[in-house]
Amino acid sequence: GNSVTQMEGPVTLSEEAFLTINCTYTATGYPSLFWYVQYPGEGLQLLLKATKADDKGSNKGFEATYRKETTSFHLEKGSVQVSDSAVYFCALSEWSGTYKYIFGTGTRLKVLA
């Protein structure tokens, strides 16, 4: 079945450091891919998405490129801020008679001033 694997956390970085959070997926067809962010005490909210191969999603300085050849959707940011501290979830959605979202386990990011 479909699945999403993302790197274990927590990830601890200093402010202005470069961030990469790895995400790989397995799917039978052509899924849409998403990154969601969860700030403390809140629900998830969309960070960015990509719906076909080679698409790049971007938002708030974060970027991720849909790589079909490596089945990956890694999240990157050039310079993190303390306010980026949160849990990040990679997810996919695919239609196969019905559609369901599948989430990764989440990666906690802590940015130190």
Next chain:
Amino acid sequence: EAQVTQNPRYLITVTGKKLTVTCSQNMNHEYMSWYRQDPGLGLRQIYYSMNVEVTDKGDVPEGYKVSRKEKRNFPLILESPSPNQTSLYFCASSLQGAKNIQYFGAGTRLSVL
């Protein structure tokens, strides 16, 4: 304001005492879903609904019931809660289609003693 509203936000109950967590959205979304979030397991889908009177099981439906009598509401029912249902629960909604993002409620933290 577009939103998904869950109630209650926090709930402590005892084993076997039936409870309902309500979920309502004001975006006229067809698709609604319930997830539970547990440490190390990420988000797992409990039930989802493609439209009014159409519901289906997700990955972890045991011990839960849902109903979709109106488009805006999608309550989660625990007929006889058990301690292994202690978790953080999220309701989400979206338009139909795998490319569409999900909008999440703020979450309900449930403790079953």
